[in-house]
Amino acid sequence: MSLQTKYLLNESQMPKFWYNIQADLPSPAPAVLHPGTLQPVGPDDLAPLFPMELIMQEVSTEREIEIPEPVRDVYRAWRPAPLYRAHRLEKALGTPAKIFYKYEGVSPAGSHKPNTAVAQAFYHKKAGVKRLTTETGAGQWGTALSYAGALFGLQVEIYQVRVSYDQKPYRRAVMETYGARCVASPSNETVYGRSVLAKTPDHPGSLGIAISEAVEMAVQREDTKYALGSVLNHVLLHQTIIGLEAMEQMQMADAWPDVVLACAGGGSNFAGLAFPFIGDGLRGGQKPRIVAVEPAACPSLTRGKYAYDFGDTGRMTPLSKMHTLGSQFTPPGFHAGGLRYHGMAPLVSHLKELGLLEAVAYNQVECFEAGVLFARNEGIVPAPEANHAIKGAIEEALRCKREGKSETILFNLSGHGHFDMVAYQKYFAGELSDESYDEKELAASLAGLPSVPA
């Protein structure tokens, strides 16, 4: 009985460099603009938020960027992460396809997020920063940054979307266990938070609002800077260790993917797995199909507009060109909290425009169905976000079955679902439905995009 095959690298095989796809792009991504002047931002504009080494990574076109030894030292607590062949799932589906998955749930925070949280904490610490602010929704990112902050001796202050703060106290307890301070957002601690509460005292909060609050607090204080868990180029860069390891592991398995899939919210776990494969193709290697799987209830890549937009609701951040539903769009409350963001990473968006990747969207109930099938066959309970990747992979495997093709499918199992069991409980109780957004609200949000001269 061959249940799963695990491909595990030695620590000595752990990548020593992150992969920067900006080195291999046929055309560079559009510039990031200053929200006031609408001129391209320079490093100094970003200095109130980020340390210079991260700003340099944001714009670098060097192909390989060295992973500092202290970051590798922390990575080794759980990396290299395993790659599995899903023999049992293949059998359950009756597909001739080979299904592989890279598993990032082995990190102490239970997801891929520490790959960048640890790197960011390191660079901030090195630059003399004492405190980091950030936002979190469901809490995966907040947990990861709390973990990294504890290890590098940084105070971490987390603006958590109020509805999650109230409904997911156990996730907050994880962050507090790591020593972080959690604040329900919108809060009375910031000018922007107070302005939201003045209009709507019982506002449930959103990621966009929490970002505005975290940014405001970072800008105000000399010893404090800001950390973002997705979207930005340097975040995607740090996640490429996922794909770099996966490439070595696929070689161990004597296989290579025809299709690479990951769920996409802000885009970081997707980019982490996909960018090294895309880059390999751009440099003359094989070109697997690359598929981003997003939630039908927050479909920035499949339904959004490719336009300049703010990263936050309070319109404090620079403007990036990306697939967006509009920074005033509030996604419905489905359970894959990590995919509830109005925009997509500018680099992912740019690659979509270049035709280097595809995107599909699935509803939440069918994604949970896929996740349960996966758990019963592979033994791992996935995070609701990762269920989207699983759904995408299963659909590809079933296509292979229909077409009689034995393609090789690789997807990213970005995290475990241990903190999300309330959602599974609702699924089993039949209380989960396919949340959808209001078309009029989306149209209004898109109509309200900032106007930027071409």
Added chain:
Amino acid sequence: MSLQTKYLLNESQMPKFWYNIQADLPSPAPAVLHPGTLQPVGPDDLAPLFPMELIMQEVSTEREIEIPEPVRDVYRAWRPAPLYRAHRLEKALGTPAKIFYKYEGVSPAGSHKPNTAVAQAFYHKKAGVKRLTTETGAGQWGTALSYAGALFGLQVEIYQVRVSYDQKPYRRAVMETYGARCVASPSNETVYGRSVLAKTPDHPGSLGIAISEAVEMAVQREDTKYALGSVLNHVLLHQTIIGLEAMEQMQMADAWPDVVLACAGGGSNFAGLAFPFIGDGLRGGQKPRIVAVEPAACPSLTRGKYAYDFGDTGRMTPLSKMHTLGSQFTPPGFHAGGLRYHGMAPLVSHLKELGLLEAVAYNQVECFEAGVLFARNEGIVPAPEANHAIKGAIEEALRCKREGKSETILFNLSGHGHFDMVAYQKYFAGELSDESYDEKELAASLAGLPSVPA
């Protein structure tokens, strides 16, 4: 900055045999008695509950028992499990001691329990069993058996202590995700459950009652057998893979423990780590101090009586000689649910009587304090059960500091705390207290121990 050092074995170094301490005992453990005849039980007496291969392991005196290849195949999904040197915790304590810990939270169920769940499911499946019944309290064991049942195609039916069933719906959701059926115990499905409910309709349940129900359902049905998550010899045997791996890893680290610690409820994670070291000492090797750490609120080893007792409240199981608080004892509702059992594994009890191990007890608040210190330094949030082992290890490290000794301390981090964050939340809110039992109730329970002629 050396944060943690991880010692990871290759898959080829994963042990191929479990270690059976019954081969090396200076005197055998007292016989298990039939509850009716008070005569030693034979294999046939146990056949309604267990398949013959597990019954043979229960009484075997062979030193090495081969781990079947299909069991090793599943183990490889997460084993060999890592061993870490806790550099940061040592530094935080300012101790000259070296602290190592074996981490079993990397399993898909998040604890050491799958080590035996997978083995048991394999032997039951091989014997043609279709369905397994079991009990669970907090849910670690139920989760592990559900996982194993899903992989081997066995139906799993879990009698879950009602108070946990009601208060921890997310743990139940994990078991249901793996396809198991959970029943709140006491239930109307069994004669014993109905008898309890007739007396106390809102009975909160206990492990002892849930065992009675699970045993009753297994005995009644031809295609159904029973699985226990701790206490029995074969369960302890399967867990010895922990200690066997740890011995290889300590050699990799060029170190050997002066003290070995683990928390002890039924005794399985404790035995899993400790028995291989004890056996090595019995065969002429080094003899580290062996310390079982139990909760002050359920102190079978430190306050119980070494006597014959039932394993369940309904008095259906055979009688084992063990350290017990009495099968009618109801431990208070502290958060380390996995340590809330009235008895200690007979083999662990026997070794205690032989002077081969020590036992200490700690209160819950000081254990959570230790767990939080650990999380902030080592990055892993421990299960409340494991916090007892951490507390014990920290006390040893502080003793080394006082005495100026650089001893080597090894403990078992038996599981992560991701499903137990409600307890941490209460700890941070100052709502956690040191639960204690009623001395009179304990005296009455001990007075009610079955009388067995010497």
